[in-house]
Amino acid sequence: MTTILIMCAGVLVGATVFPERLAKWNSRFQLLLTGLLIFTMGVGLGNRPDFLEELGTLGLDSLIFAAVPILCSVAVVWPLSRRFLEKRDREGE
């Protein structure tokens, strides 16, 4: 909920006072923070006490439980969005 509220504050700033000429810098800074966020998540993951053991014993199951939902989600959303959302975009043009 906090993240949504902070994002809403950003939307308000972007829509009112943020100069458009700084949009490129905003984008670059986002890339930097995204990299830092992923790095931080990696640090937290690597620092788990039994990370390598867990990865060895539960890793394959975890990978299956991660990859199959991704594949299924994309396999369901892609055709549906082509049928109902992209069609709407084409009609709107």
Added chain:
Amino acid sequence: MAIIALICLAAGVACGLWFLPQEAVNFFTGHSQLVLYLLMFLVGISVGLGKDVFRKVGSYRLRVLLLPAAIIAASVLAGLLCAPLTGRQLAESVCITSGMGWYSLCGILLTDLAGPEAGAVAFLANLLREMLSFLVIPWIAAHLNHYAAIAPAGATSEDTTLAVLIRCTGEEIVVLAVVNGVLCSAAVPFLIRFFYSLLG
């Protein structure tokens, strides 16, 4: 973007495992929420700069529910498929995939419901879903379509993976991703309890 994400992730894991002293690890992990907040503020600015984003998103009307409904259904279906693949109980399997990337909550709930081993798999699996999302979203956005790029993210499309989504898609998709993330996140605790009591 995928290559940057992979390098950052690998470097982070290596630093967490071998190179960083515990104080530095605590510093990074203790400030990750702050980084996320700052990132969300900047993403909000990008959305605010696109003047007619909300009018466009409003024009979707009920179709705005299509993405979360499809992602929830697909994640549950994935749980049904994963059970025979991993040899785990159906209830456990569906509950793990119903986490849709929300690893902290899913790990805790599964530990309570099915024990620490199931909790650890739930935690790792949903964390991996988020990590893999960082890597596959750029490819999906480039080769399939921008709507499908939201699909891997599941419940995380309102926060961590949103930053990758805005780089690979656009402001309109970001607003749809936030709506999707909020609805998927709201559904996670209900789905886990419901499927565990139904199938357990």
